[in-house]
Amino acid sequence: MLAGACALSLAGLVELEARADKVALLPPAGGDSASADAKLGDDVASGLAALGHTLLPAADVATALKDPAFSARTPDTLAALAKKLGADWVINATEASAVTTERVEIGASYGSAGRFQLVGREVDKDTSPAEIQEMLAFLLRPEGIGTEAPPWEKTAPKPPPPPAKKTDETIKVTKPEEKPAPKPETPKEPYGGGHVGFLAAGLGADGLVVRPTGARGSAASLVGVIRGGAEILDTGLEPYAQIGGHMAGPASVWIEAGVRWMGIPILHDKGGVGLHLGPSVHGGVFVLPGHTTTLPDGTTYSTSAQATGTIAGAFDAALRIVDRVQIDAQLGEVRYAPGANGATVSVGANVTGGVRF
Helix, strand or coil, X not given: CHHHHHHHHHHHHHHHHHHCCEEEECCCCCCCCHHHHHHHHHHHXXXXXXXXXXXXXXXXXXXXXXXXXXXXXXXXXXXXXXXXXXXXXXXXXXXXXXXXXXXXXXXXXXXXXXXXXXXXEEEEHHHHHHHHHHHHHHHCCCCCXXXXXXXXXXXXXXXXXXXXXXXXXXXXXXXXXXXXXXXXXXXXXXXXXXXXXEEEEEEXXXXXXXXXXXXXXXXXXXXXXXXXXXXXXXXXXXXXXXXXXXXXXXXXXXXXXXEEECCEEEEEECCCXXXXXXXXXXXXXXXXXXXXXXXXXCCEEXXXXXXXXXXXXXXXXXXXXXXXXXXXXXXXXXXXXXXXXXXEEEEEEEEEEEEEC
16 A cells, blocks of 8 residues: 555655646846845745756756847847757746835747736735735736636625615615704995985194195194095995194195995904994195284284195095094195195195094
8 A cells, every 4th residue: 555655645645746837037136126026036936946947957948048149138038048958938027115015027938939027016015925926916927828727817806795685674764964054154344334424524734745845844734624525326435525724733625526446345244343444535725824924123024825736645545443433544634735835745644533424
């Protein structure tokens, strides 16, 4: 019985030897590092040995590669190398590493058929030997890879559909989650707060930067002004009329009409504080009252009143404190008025308080 077992084992070895192909494995090159190339070479060699193939000595392969005729690894070159070495197969492998995987491509030249074929796949670095052996088993076949898909590219069978629910099963209906309603935006109010007209009075100051020829005394003046107007259809466009004058300093009075556009809203929530900005321009009549001066010797000098035109511009700010109550400011007001003895140019500002109706 022992003799029969030995004879059977010997027959298996002879059959394996008869099926074993001679394989010339080219040293991998061109990878990300020399160590990666070396590992790939070890994995391919192990896979070939596990499949029962016989590797030609690496020294014989290295000696053959010294021939310049085999410097390029083209299909024709590999076929010629197989013939020179007497190999059934010539294997050339390359890799490109990523973080946890690497792209492995293995090309095989089958010497007796003069055929070259190439397969590639993404290989997990932790299981690369087994996956590379699977590539070799698919590639190194006398009939070639054919038209069938590699085993690692075949799609897994679809799982069976879930069993149909029984008609007497209770179906739980989940009420959709209720999202809180978005907070409504605070309504906005137009510049006038729904009140068209306004009437206001206040004080200010200005200073002459250009004075008529021969003018004497202080250039600074205290200004008083009364102003009233009406907004057009909540547009922020507001015509107005005003009368003003110097209450202290160089005497003068002006009567004007103008318009301002309060179309820049800073605060305009309904029922809250309102703040609007915008430019204004106004013009009209500028009056210099006449005056009489008596010298110590009794000599009297007098001048008659003069009237001329005037035009001015400013940047306005309107602050609504509460409903109907508004504080206005004309900032950086520049006024020009021509005259017989020369033009007058003043720069100033005024603040008024008033009501809307």
